Amino acid sequence: MNLRLLTSSFVHHLCFPSEASALLQFNQSFEISSLGRCYRASFPKTIFWNESTDCCSWDGVTCDMLTGYVIVLDLRGTIHPNSSLFQLYHLQTLNLAHNDSNWSSIPNDIGRLRNLNHLYLRGCDFPASIPDSVGNLTQLRRLDFGDNHFTGHIPSTISKLNQLTLLDLWSNSLGGEIPDIFSNFQVLAEFYLSKHSFICSFPSSILNLTRLQSLYLSSNSLSGPLPSNTSMS
Numbered sequence: 001m002n003l004r005l006l007t008s009s010f011v012h013h014l015c016f017p018s019e020a021s022a023l024l025q026f027n028q029s030f031e032i033s034s035l036g037r038c039y040r041a042s043f044p045k046t047i048f049w050n051e052s053t054d055c056c057s058w059d060g061v062t063c064d065m066l067t068g069y070v071i072v073l074d075l076r077g078t079i080h081p082n083s084s085l086f087q088l089y090h091l092q093t094l095n096l097a098h099n100d101s102n103w104s105s106i107p108n109d110i111g112r113l114r115n116l117n118h119l120y121l122r123g124c125d126f127p128a129s130i131p132d133s134v135g136n137l138t139q140l141r142r143l144d145f146g147d148n149h150f151t152g153h154i155p156s157t158i159s160k161l162n163q164l165t166l167l168d169l170w171s172n173s174l175g176g177e178i179p180d181i182f183s184n185f186q187v188l189a190e191f192y193l194s195k196h197s198f199i200c201s202f203p204s205s206i207l208n209l210t211r212l213q214s215l216y217l218s219s220n221s222l223s224g225p226l227p228s229n230t231s232m233s
Helices: 003-008 017-028 083-087 108-112 132-136 156-160
Strands: 061-063 070-074 093-095 118-120 142-144 166-168 173-176 190-192 197-201 214-216 221-223
Touching: 017 083, 083 108, 108 132, 132 156
Parallel strands: 070 093, 093 118, 118 142, 142 166, 166 190, 173 197, 190 214, 197 221
Antiparallel strands: 061 070
16 A cells, blocks of 8 residues: 555644634634533633634544544533534534523524534523524434423424434423424434423324334323323323
8 A cells, every 4th residue: 555645544634724713703702601500511611722723622622534624513511602603514513502592592504504413402591493494404313402492383394304313302382283294204213392382183204103212292282192102201
């Protein structure tokens, strides 16, 4: 094997300047708080972020070792997020769980992060509806919006997320009918819909999901047949 080719395959690419700049903007424009209800860190992961070091070495940031693109941002419980985040187009995992968000709702720009596989926004106190643009995230495998204050309906665009293995909408304030949009969710294994205000019959499209192992529907007013693996406790 050519030694030059072998060596080049192990070269660590530096963080792209555009992504480093987006992360620094992100760092400069949020308010750090240690008073959040699920604050977990003794200091925020972003405290040592600075332009003199490679952003791929920053705490909470993971880069693809071959391309240098930022693919994981894990800042759960430490920050108030802002929109410069949506310039990180190559993100595959975004974890902002248990932040006391200063967003009035999840911005529609979330739909720009089309490479996301995992999205965790649990416990961020979002007060509004789930944006339709979530349907653009067709590569998602795990989506966790649990323990927020979402109101309104489940958007029909969620039907596009047919690669999901986990869909967690636990403990929000969604209501009306559960849309019958899940027939294409053939790899869905975990579905959490407890603690809502649904008053309707149970959608038949969920009954035929052969991979579904866990289904939680407690604290609703549902009627009709339910799968045997349903938890109503």
